Amino acid sequence: MTDFATTKALFHLPEGMIYLDGNSLGPLPKTAATRVTRTVEAEWGEMLITGWNKAGWMAQPSVLGDRIGRLIGAEPGHVTTGDTLSIKVYQALAAALEMRPDRRVILSDNGNFPSDLYMAEGLLRQLGSGYELRVVDPDQVADALTDEIAVMMLTQVDYRTGRMHDMADLTARAHAVGALTVWDLAHSAGAFPVHLARDGADFAVGCTYKYLNAGPGAPAFIYVAPRHAERVQPALSGWLGHEAPFAFDLDYRPGARIERMRVGTPPVLQMAALEASLDIWDQVDLDDLRAASVALCEQFIAGVEATCPDLVLASPRDAAQRGSQVSFHFADGYAAMQALIAHGVIGDFRAPDIMRFGFTPLFIDAGDVDQAIAILGEIMRDRLWDREAYKIRAAVT
Ligand SMILES: *Cc1c(COP(=O)(O)O)cnc(C)c1O
Numbered sequence: 001m002t003d004f005a006t007t008k009a010l011f012h013l014p015e016g017m018i019y020l021d022g023n024s025l026g027p028l029p030k031t032a033a034t035r036v037t038r039t040v041e042a043e044w045g046e047m048l049i050t051g052w053n054k055a056g057w058m059a060q061p062s063v064l065g066d067r068i069g070r071l072i073g074a075e076p077g078h079v080t081t082g083d084t085l086s087i088k089v090y091q092a093l094a095a096a097l098e099m100r101p102d103r104r105v106i107l108s109d110n111g112n113f114p115s116d117l118y119m120a121e122g123l124l125r126q127l128g129s130g131y132e133l134r135v136v137d138p139d140q141v142a143d144a145l146t147d148e149i150a151v152m153m154l155t156q157v158d159y160r161t162g163r164m165h166d167m168a169d170l171t172a173r174a175h176a177v178g179a180l181t182v183w184d185l186a187h188s189a190g191a192f193p194v195h196l197a198r199d200g201a202d203f204a205v206g207c208t209y210k211y212l213n214a215g216p217g218a219p220a221f222i223y224v225a226p227r228h229a230e231r232v233q234p235a236l237s238g239w240l241g242h243e244a245p246f247a248f249d250l251d252y253r254p255g256a257r258i259e260r261m262r263v264g265t266p267p268v269l270q271m272a273a274l275e276a277s278l279d280i281w282d283q284v285d286l287d288d289l290r291a292a293s294v295a296l297c298e299q300f301i302a303g304v305e306a307t308c309p310d311l312v313l314a315s316p317r318d319a320a321q322r323g324s325q326v327s328f329h330f331a332d333g334y335a336a337m338q339a340l341i342a343h344g345v346i347g348d349f350r351a352p353d354i355m356r357f358g359f360t361p362l363f364i365d366a367g368d369v370d371q372a373i374a375i376l377g378e379i380m381r382d383r384l385w386d387r388e389a390y391k392i393r394a395a396v397t
Helices: 004-008 031-053 059-072 083-098 114-127 138-144 166-175 259-263 267-281 284-308 335-342 367-379
Strands: 079-082 104-109 132-136 149-155 180-184 203-207 220-224 325-329 348-350 356-358
Touching: 031 203, 031 267, 031 325, 059 079, 059 203, 059 220, 079 259, 083 114, 083 149, 083 180, 083 220, 104 114, 104 138, 104 166, 104 267, 114 132, 132 138, 132 180, 138 149, 138 166, 138 284, 149 348, 149 367, 166 284, 284 367, 335 348, 335 356, 335 367
Parallel strands: 104 132, 104 149, 149 180, 180 203
Antiparallel strands: 079 220, 203 220, 325 356, 348 356
16 A cells, blocks of 8 residues: 555645646655756766766656556556656657558547647647648547547646546547547646556656646656557657767668657756656555545545535536646636635636646645645635735736
């Protein structure tokens, strides 16, 4: 059994704050500061250029990729890290499209995160006429899978509501019509067990600054199924994805398997923070994590519904169809969230009216949830949100 009291003690959590936003930016692992300082002082400072070999900087993207691989059910040697998630979405989508040259349609849903759709739009513009990004309601995806579809590109968990797609089922349906799949795991990796290999996913991408707690700007990851690993043609054919970067050939030859999905110089300092966060993940059993996450979410839903009649559940009521977050609709949700933050409970707001709360058993326990319910209940009952100061929108909501 994973001891979540132990994992909680491994994070720096500001005094007096209940942090229900680990789904947006995970908290600081206590060892990350010393781990990053070591990289700065002992590696960058002392080793300088030799750090690429001596400190293992060059190998790190795929070493850390494999440690993430355990969390998402990937085969060893088929995940690498680097760049940002938007870039990895582009890479996966471009590679998948190229493997279906006779088809022109990408299928996605309107619960997807805008950046994924924007990246698809930009890629299709480059590819020229005839291509189409088809965006349907999340519950229409299965019916929209036809033999026109080249790639089904979905984010498994809706960032606003927490609604979860059935990866095994939709992947099988996509394959049945000859389509490939790109799964975005931004709100899945570290939220619950993911089974990429078992479920037959073709490509997957995700970030490490949300549930994986590797800090702002931490690298993204990408998975390519072993059966495609030697066939994909990287569209972002940078030198570190080359078969022999230090041969400095004038022509690009893709590297072995997942190595070809690397692009350029990895963010070494940020990789050090990721390493520290993965040291905590190494201690976590994902089935224990899921059970604890469901319990916290259910506790929160029950408590909020009992005390806040104005809030309407926006997430699926059935835990099996929900990720590790709970959202409520409320017309003045922005102001209510600002009031809540002012009272020490941190969630976030997503337009037009969603108050969003992430539940991450690594550092949130039942006592935190009880306190959050009590504070939210008071804010709603006494209309503490109804102040001008809480209605002024900041750049990041
Ligand atoms: C958070 C998130 C992103 C953000 O992409 P970045 O390039 O890391 O800024 C993209 N897609 C999804 C589905 C997300 O949840």
